[in-house]
Amino acid sequence: MNVRNLVGRRGALKTIGAGIASIGTFVAVGRGEDEVEIVTETRGETPVVTKSVPRDWYEHERRVAEALTRVNERFLPSEAILGSAIVGSDETVEGKGVTQVEVAVAEGEASAVSIPASIEDVAIRTVSRRSNGVRLTESGGGCHNNDDYDRVRGGVLVYGDGDDDGAVDQRGTSGCPVRKDGTEYLLTANHLFLTGEPCEGNWDEGLYQYGDGDYFGEVHRYDQAEDWAIVAPVGDYEGTLVFDVKGARWTGGIASHATKIRLQEMIGDGTTVEKMGTTTGAETGVVESIEGTYSDDCIDFDGHGVRTDCNTAAGDSGGPTYARSESGDGLAMVSLSSARPDWVSKLYKECGEEVYGRTVGPACYRIANEGGIEFGS
Numbered sequence: 001m002n003v004r005n006l007v008g009r010r011g012a013l014k015t016i017g018a019g020i021a022s023i024g025t026f027v028a029v030g031r032g033e034d035e036v037e038i039v040t041e042t043r044g045e046t047p048v049v050t051k052s053v054p055r056d057w058y059e060h061e062r063r064v065a066e067a068l069t070r071v072n073e074r075f076l077p078s079e080a081i082l083g084s085a086i087v088g089s090d091e092t093v094e095g096k097g098v099t100q101v102e103v104a105v106a107e108g109e110a111s112a113v114s115i116p117a118s119i120e121d122v123a124i125r126t127v128s129r130r131s132n133g134v135r136l137t138e139s140g141g142g143c144h145n146n147d148d149y150d151r152v153r154g155g156v157l158v159y160g161d162g163d164d165d166g167a168v169d170q171r172g173t174s175g176c177p178v179r180k181d182g183t184e185y186l187l188t189a190n191h192l193f194l195t196g197e198p199c200e201g202n203w204d205e206g207l208y209q210y211g212d213g214d215y216f217g218e219v220h221r222y223d224q225a226e227d228w229a230i231v232a233p234v235g236d237y238e239g240t241l242v243f244d245v246k247g248a249r250w251t252g253g254i255a256s257h258a259t260k261i262r263l264q265e266m267i268g269d270g271t272t273v274e275k276m277g278t279t280t281g282a283e284t285g286v287v288e289s290i291e292g293t294y295s296d297d298c299i300d301f302d303g304h305g306v307r308t309d310c311n312t313a314a315g316d317s318g319g320p321t322y323a324r325s326e327s328g329d330g331l332a333m334v335s336l337s338s339a340r341p342d343w344v345s346k347l348y349k350e351c352g353e354e355v356y357g358r359t360v361g362p363a364c365y366r367i368a369n370e371g372g373i374e375f376g377s
Contacts, residue, residue: 040265041256041325041332042368043376044179048256049326053265054094060122061099061264067122068101068291071115072303076293080109082129085289085307088267089123097268102289104129142171142315144281145246148210152186152237153177154245154254154320155276158216160192161206170194173278173319175336176254177241178230179374180221184241185230187373188318189338189361190222191299193229207231221371226362227299227338230373243377245276245320248331249284255330257364257375258323263290263306263334266323273308273323273334275359277316283359285310287334290363299338304366306335312359321359333364333375 036058041049068086075081082104089100100123103115107128115126146157154176175187186207193205209216216237222229233241244253258266266273266287275283285308292305308321317338322331338361367373 038259038261040259040262041327042259042365043256044368044374048376051326054096057093057096057098058261060093061261063120063122064099064101064264065260065291067119067124070119071101071103071124072293075103075113075115078113080106080112082106083292083294085292085305086264086267087125087289089125091123092268096265097270099264099267100125102127142278144278145173145276146210146278148214150236151240151242152209152216152233153242154187155248155278156246157210157278158186158188158192158318159208159210160188160194161208170317171278171315172317173276173315173337175228175318175320176245176333176375177243180230180372183232184239185220185232186216186241187228187230187336187367189336190219190224190227190229191338192318193219193222209237223302223362223367223371224298225300225302226304226366226370227301228336228362228367228371230371245322245331247276247282248322249274249282250322250324250331252325252330253377254322255325255327255332255376257333257368259365260290260363262332263287263363263365266334271323273310273321275308275310275312275316275319275321275337277312277319277337279313279315280311283310283312288358292360294360301338301360301362302366304363305338305360306363307358307360308335310359312337316359321361330377335359335363336361336367338362 034055035052036055037050037052039047039050071084084103086099087102091098102125104127142157145155154174156174158172158174160170170192172192178185178187205219207216208214217231217233219229220232270286287308289307293303294300319337321334325332337359
């Protein structure tokens, strides 16, 4: 397949128009009889990488996305349904792995709903589940990337001040520096700033980089349901952000974010991703599902959750998951770690203890599209 690096070609794909702004769906920038050229990474509204993929594979993945929408419209109102997502399958099209739809039904509730085996040739897999996992409420150990940094980047120790009392409360991990309207911010998990009241807003809550004496900045914008927030640096931290993830296995800094169609391709191809958290450190794995919907009063990712098989624990919240950019240099951001890892078997206690569970969190492409957030240095 032909992979094209489009960094710096701002005017080259004007014909995409407003489609790039909503690139979480499917944008084909070129069509042939047998192949379709798709955008797999973007920086803001600028395509960074495109590639040619088999038309039949592309059409199948487009139908999967449509089938998920139909499943959600029909079945998610049922209390028997815990959630849905796009997941991998054993099938291939033109030599490329393809995805399918998964629906999670509450244990013992299978008779309450009748899920079809397929919709327009897209397989629908039904699984039985006790719950959507355990919400991590204990604060983790800050075992990795836990120094007092003058220049802050992704993957380092941070604390949220949810009580607005000038003291740190919730330990977590920085996601990565981002830009919005040309201004630099630090992205992390919104639940680090929760005040104790269910689903309460977090405007102007504070973030500390290392401890009580290291006030970094305050929340500028957040999304409660999707669990992300951007923090504006203040004082000595202004102008100090580094567009990179500390300890990442790939060099070159943050290049872009992966698009939705790229994430579907990652599932089918088994592309390696890495998650960075200050409790469990660097964990490599694969993307298991995207477009996940989870039953939760406050954090449900609004149908855009990403799950990997990377380990996670309390204190990793807000940390980034990323892949090597197909441009050949740098990181393509995938998602953040959130408050509810799937199928957690135990909670973190001390640094070095073996852990537990899959990372679940909001998709970076969704954060970019809905929040006007730009990933990339």
